[in-house]
Amino acid sequence: MQAETQSGSPTKSLLRSALDAMLIPLLAILTAVVLGGIIIAVVRGNPFLAYYGLIQGSFGSAKALSETAVWATPYIFAGLAVALAFKGGLFNIGAEGQLALGAVSSAFIGYALPEWLGFDLPKIIHLPLAIIVGMGMGALWAAIVGFLKAYTGGHEVINTIMMNYIALIAISYLLNGPMKDPDPSNISARTPAIAESARISPIFDGLRVHWGFVFALLAAFLVWWLLTKTTLGFEIRTVGANPDAAKYAGINVKRTIILTMAISGMLAGLAGTFEVTGLNYRHEIGFSIGYGFDAIAIALLGKSHPLGVVLAAILFAAMRNGATRMQFLTQLPVDLISMLQALILLFVAADAIIRYIYRIKSQGERVVLTRGWGG
Amino acid sequence: MDWKRFGFIFLIIVVLFGAVVLVGQTKSSAIVIVTSMMATTIAVATPLTLGALSGVFCERAGVVNIGIEGMMLTAAFFGWLASIYMSHIFGFGVGISITVGVIFAIISGGLMALLLAVLSITYKVDQIIGGTVINILAIGLTGFLNRQLFFGKGSVFGGEIPHAPGLLPTIHIPIEEIFIPLCGGGANCIEVVDSINKVFDQKIVAISAILLVFIAHYVLFYTRWGLRTRAVGEHPKAADTVGINVIKMRYANVIIGGMLAGLAGAYFTLESVSSFEPLLTNGRGFISLAAVIFGNWTPIGAWTATLVFGASQALNIKMQLFRDVIPAQWAFLQNSYVVGLIPYILTMIILTGIIGRTTPPAADGVPYEK
Numbered sequence: 122m123q124a125e126t127q128s129g130s131p132t133k134s135l136l137r138s139a140l141d142a143m144l145i146p147l148l149a150i151l152t153a154v155v156l157g158g159i160i161i162a163v164v165r166g167n168p169f170l171a172y173y174g175l176i177q178g179s180f181g182s183a184k185a186l187s188e189t190a191v192w193a194t195p196y197i198f199a200g201l202a203v204a205l206a207f208k209g210g211l212f213n214i215g216a217e218g219q220l221a222l223g224a225v226s227s228a229f230i231g232y233a234l235p236e237w238l239g240f241d242l243p244k245i246i247h248l249p250l251a252i253i254v255g256m257g258m259g260a261l262w263a264a265i266v267g268f269l270k271a272y273t274g275g276h277e278v279i280n281t282i283m284m285n286y287i288a289l290i291a292i293s294y295l296l297n298g299p300m301k302d303p304d305p306s307n308i309s310a311r312t313p314a315i316a317e318s319a320r321i322s323p324i325f326d327g328l329r330v331h332w333g334f335v336f337a338l339l340a341a342f343l344v345w346w347l348l349t350k351t352t353l354g355f356e357i358r359t360v361g362a363n364p365d366a367a368k369y370a371g372i373n374v375k376r377t378i379i380l381t382m383a384i385s386g387m388l389a390g391l392a393g394t395f396e397v398t399g400l401n402y403r404h405e406i407g408f409s410i411g412y413g414f415d416a417i418a419i420a421l422l423g424k425s426h427p428l429g430v431v432l433a434a435i436l437f438a439a440m441r442n443g444a445t446r447m448q449f450l451t452q453l454p455v456d457l458i459s460m461l462q463a464l465i466l467l468f469v470a471a472d473a474i475i476r477y478i479y480r481i482k483s484q485g486e487r488v489v490l491t492r493g494w495g496g
Numbered sequence: 497m498d499w500k501r502f503g504f505i506f507l508i509i510v511v512l513f514g515a516v517v518l519v520g521q522t523k524s525s526a527i528v529i530v531t532s533m534m535a536t537t538i539a540v541a542t543p544l545t546l547g548a549l550s551g552v553f554c555e556r557a558g559v560v561n562i563g564i565e566g567m568m569l570t571a572a573f574f575g576w577l578a579s580i581y582m583s584h585i586f587g588f589g590v591g592i593s594i595t596v597g598v599i600f601a602i603i604s605g606g607l608m609a610l611l612l613a614v615l616s617i618t619y620k621v622d623q624i625i626g627g628t629v630i631n632i633l634a635i636g637l638t639g640f641l642n643r644q645l646f647f648g649k650g651s652v653f654g655g656e657i658p659h660a661p662g663l664l665p666t667i668h669i670p671i672e673e674i675f676i677p678l679c680g681g682g683a684n685c686i687e688v689v690d691s692i693n694k695v696f697d698q699k700i701v702a703i704s705a706i707l708l709v710f711i712a713h714y715v716l717f718y719t720r721w722g723l724r725t726r727a728v729g730e731h732p733k734a735a736d737t738v739g740i741n742v743i744k745m746r747y748a749n750v751i752i753g754g755m756l757a758g759l760a761g762a763y764f765t766l767e768s769v770s771s772f773e774p775l776l777t778n779g780r781g782f783i784s785l786a787a788v789i790f791g792n793w794t795p796i797g798a799w800t801a802t803l804v805f806g807a808s809q810a811l812n813i814k815m816q817l818f819r820d821v822i823p824a825q826w827a828f829l830q831n832s833y834v835v836g837l838i839p840y841i842l843t844m845i846i847l848t849g850i851i852g853r854t855t856p857p858a859a860d861g862v863p864y865e866k
Contacts, residue, residue, distance in 0.1 A: 164644055212624070214782065274853025275844070279786040283840040286779075290840075294833035418632055421625045454643035456774075459636025463629050470625040471615055 148475050149468035150436075157461045161453060171451045178446025179439035185446075187328035191400060192438035195220070197337035198392035199416030200434045201344050202385045204425040208348060209381035210361035215266065215281030216389040217413025218288035219259040221404075223390025225292050227255030227397045228404035229300065231315025247318040252394050259390015260383040262288065267382025271375035277382070285413070296406050311405035321399040333395030338431065340388065345427040347384075357381050389413070422466050437462060504850055505800045508842065509537075509807045516811055519826070520818040531691035533810040538695070539768075541799075541806035542702040543568065543777075546760035547784025548791065548798035549705075549712050550753040554609075555793055556716060557749035558729035559616050560623040560861040563630030564757050565781025567608045571761025573638040575601025576660050576772045577645075583661035585652065590662040597660065598701075598762045605758020606751050608634065613750040617743060620863035631781075639774045660770035664762075667703055669696040701763045708756065712795035725749050729857035732864040742864045757781070790847055792854045804846070808839035 158168035179189045199216045206213035213219075230251040235241050242250075266284060269275040296310040303313065321331045348354040359367040360377045368374050392412065397404050419437055423429030440462060444455040468475055475481070513533055517526045547564045554561035579597030582588045588596075608630055615626040646657045672689045679685035716722035727735040728745040736742050765772050783805065784798075791797025812835045815822070819830055828834050 269844070269848045273848040275848035275851075276789045276854055279789050279847055280844055282779075282782050282786050283844050286840045287837055290833055290836050294831075414631070417624075418628050421622070421628055454640050456636050456639030456643060459632055460640055461636075463633035463636055466625065466632065467615070467621075467629045470621045470629065471619045473619045473621075 144481070145472045145475055146469050148479055148481075149472070150465055152468050152475060152478065153461055153464035156464055157457070160460065161451075161457070164453070166451050166453045171447050171453055171457075174447035174450035175440065175443035177443070179443030181446075183325075184328060185442065187325070187330040189435065189439045189442045190330040190334045192442050193435045194331075194333045194337045194399070195392040195396055195412055196415065196419055196434035196438050197341060197431055198388050198395070199412050200419035200423060200430040201341060201427060202388035202392070203416045203420035204423060204427070204430050205344055205348070205357075205388065206381060206385040207420060207425045208361050209357040209377065209385075210364065211267075211270070211277050211378065211381055211385070213263065213266075213281055213382065213385050213389075214278055214417070215263060215285050215386075215413070216392075216416045217411075218281070218285035219262050219386040219389035220393040220412055221292055222262050222288045222393070223255040223259035224393030224397045224404045225295060225300070225312070226258040226390075227251045227319075227394040228312045228315055230254045231319035231398065232313045232403070235316045235318070241316065242318050244318045247316065248321065248398065251315070251319045251398055252391070255394030255397070256387045256390040259393065260387035263386020263389070264379055264383040267379040270382070271378040292404075293406060296404070302403070309405060312403045314403050315397065319398055320402055321395070329400065331395070331399035333399035336391075336395065340391065341427040341431045344388070348427075353377075353380065389416070392416075418462065418466055422469055436465075501797070501851060502800060505804060505846065508804060508846065512807045512811050512838075516814045516818070519822055519829070520814060522821055523818060525687075527688055528691050529814065531695050533807070533814060534695045535698070536810035536813060537803060537806035538698055538702055538706070539806070540809040541802040542705045542767075543760040543763045543780055544784050544787060544802035544805055545705045545709060545799050546701075546756050546763070547781050548787040548802055549708055549795055550605075550757040550760070551785055551788035552712065552716070552791075552793055552795050552798055553725075553749045553753040553756065554612075555788065555860050556729045556857055557725050557746045558732060558857060558859040558862065558864070559612070559746055559750050560627065561609075561612065561750070561753060562624060562627030562785060563608065563612055563634075563781075564784050565777055565779065566627075566631035566634030567605045567754050567757035568761045568764070568781050569634040569638055569775070569777045570608050571601040571605040571758035572764040572776060573642065573761075573772055574604035575758075575762045576765035576770075577641075579660045579766060580658050584658055593661045594664060594766055597766050598664070598759070601762035601766070602755045602758040605761055606755040609751045609754020609757070610747075612754070613747045616863065617746050617750070620865070623861050623863075635775065638772075642772065642774060657771065660766055663770055664700045664767045666697050666699050668693075671696055699767045701759060701767045704759065705763075706799075709795050709799045716795065726857070728864075729859055732859050732862075736864075736866070746864070760784075786843065789854050789856075790843065790851065792851070793856060793860075801843070804842060805839045808842060811838060812836055 154172065158172070161168040161171050177185065179185055199220055202216050202219070203213050231247075234247065234250070262284060263281075266277050266280040269280055270277045293310065296312060300312050301307070302309075302311050321333055323329060323331050324335070346354075348358060356367070356372045356377045357380070359370065359372055360374050360381070364374050367377070393404075415437060419433045420430060422433035422436075423431070440458045444458045447453060447457070448455050513530055516533060517529050520529050547568060550564050550567065551561050575597040578600035579593045582593035582596045583590065611633075612623075612626050612630055615621040615629065616623045642657075645651060646653050671693060675689045675692065676685060679688065714722075716725065724735065724740050724745055727740060728742050728749075732742045735745075761777075764776055784802070787798045787801035787805075790801040791799065812832065815829050815835050816832060822829050
């Protein structure tokens with residue numbers, strides 16, 4: 122009897138904790154959906170039709186699934202960027218700017234390099250080059266903030282916000298001026314289309330989902346591997362948990378802060394890069410508005426865990442994608458989706474409320490996600 | 497108060513103004529340029545100042561508020577909506593409608609803050625998440641209601657977005673009664689006094705914002721309330737031991753913060769323009785947040801940060817006006833994109849070069865558990 126419980130308990134508790142980890146988010150989503158349904162009913166909409174439209178529009182067909190994956194790709198990258206920074210005790214509000222800068226640099230390599238060289242590059246050189254330059258610019262942009270934080274103490278929240286505006290103004294200048302598509306029929310602020318050799322092909326014929334989605338999943342795995350299996354990951358997490366202790370333990374805190382920001386910016390840059398090389402084949406002003414801020418919500422919803430980020434990104438992507446179908450069926454404004462997202466985030470974060478509603482006992486320690494403004 | 501920092505920021509504003517005077521002296525007199533730039537500075541800084549004060553109150557009590565943006569947006573919408581309902585549906589006069597609008601803006605900002613307080617103080621939710629919830633909820637709620645009320649089925653407004661019945665009035669401070677006798681009343685004298693009047697003739701929210709900066713400074717540093725607020729944000733355990741109700745103090749300060757952000761919201765739709773569009777706050781809540789950190793969590797420090805922003809904006813407007821007389825060696829100032837970068841780059845330079853490390857209240861962001 123005694124032996125039985127002892128041998129059984131570790132598996133049982135592991136299973137229970139896994140169940141508990143999934144249970145709260147699922148109940149949170151359920152609660153948000155019910156509450157959202159009530160809101161829809163209050164404004165005289167049909168909640169069942171609305172949710173039917175949302176699900177049909179996001180998962181109901183091959184095309185719907187493909188579009189959900191298309192939405193999810195930048196969300197996963199940008200969400201990982203914010204999540205990784207959180208792990209390192211840094212709050213990267215600048216994913217928006219890093220993403221846009223990554224996109225515009227990739228687009229530049231994509232259209233200008235063949236013109237400048239005077240001959241067409243093979244895809245095996247051109248495409249990786251476009252991706253590397255895009256992620257490099259994202260990394261550089263964020264590393265500047267990391268450098269300022271490490272050496273002057275200038276707060277990363279201020280500097281990432283300022284760098285966002287600087288990036289967006291600079292891009293606005295470039296796309297209205299030197300990099301503007303010279304096509305006479307073009308009236309919008311956009312770059313010319315990138316060369317064929319810098320484009321990522323779709324995974325399936327006739328669907329827009331491209332290999333960037335697979336790379337996003339791969340990136341999530343690599344971030345998980347980096348954080349849990351490497352020395353650098355250990356250093357990032359230690360600096361994030363307690364910079365003073367990290368310093369005592371002989372970790373180079375300044376270098377770690379800069380590297381954390383650089384990797385975070387690299388991931389955000391990749392979000393922009395894949396939008397250009399895989400989807401739009403050019404950069405246009407306004408395409409990325411709000412990705413950086415959605416990324417914060419996604420990182421928080423995924424509790425800064427790479428797998429959590431992937432799931433949260435797919436959830437957000439599905440909602441954004443299904444919203445059009447929902448609006449078509451019910452004439453309800455797409456903004457309803459933002460309210461639903463806020464409710465989901467609220468209930469996932471406020472697990473105390475969910476535990477109270479469903480009478481679930483609390484298990485274990487609370488996970489510390491962010492550390493306020495740090496020190 | 498750190499006078500060295502304050503003096504440095506003042507110097508930067510003087511340099512910005514001086515540059516414009518140098519460029520524009522052939523077109524306009526120095527006093528006219530400086531006073532109109534000061535007026536622009538104050539107007540641009542108004543919502544940022546109030547947003548920053550909102551952050552200062554919340555964070556001094558130990559609650560990180562990244563939801564300033566969302567609180568402003570919600571308040572801008574509901575203040576505007578209330579004024580429209582009062583005038584278009586219930587048929588009240590302009591004055592009453594706008595007053596009710598401002599009150600609704602303040603209340604709705606306070607209610608959003610109450611949500612943040614419940615989440616972060618009672619349910620001990622990570623405060624960054626609490627703020628993010630506020631921001632997303634505000635976008636969804638205002639966007640949803642905006643479309644549903646004005647374009648939805650059976651809308652009382654028939655698919656048309658009305659304007660607020662009017663704007664908050666300008667308050668005229670009669671400084672000419674003191675100055676004109678002083679300078680003798682010549683034509684030159686009247687011109688000077690007129691320009692100075694332009695600086696002081698601000699609208700209600702702009703004037704309240706400046707008064708509130710000093711009130712907030714006094715309250716936080718010279719009253720029992722302020723001492724308790726700071727105690728709760730620095731060392732809640734100690735505060736609790738001497739009998740301060742930590743939870744109550746935090747709730748009260750967060751709600752005060754929300755109401756200040758609400759007043760900032762009123763600036764957008766009842767003082768600056770009379771219409772609402774989705775996302776109209778356009779990131780200014782985040783600039784306020786930056787100002788809070790920049791000003792080292794003090795009202796006057798944060799205010800100076802917003803003034804740098806306002807002054808840079810004033811420079812931008814003037815440079816567009818004086819485009820044709822900008823000297824060749826300063827040609828880069830003709831490019832509106834380059835001038836548009838100035839506030840952001842200046843902020844980063846001042847922050848990293850002069851201010852350096854800022855210190856938040858010790859218990860900022862930490863839920864209090866007995």
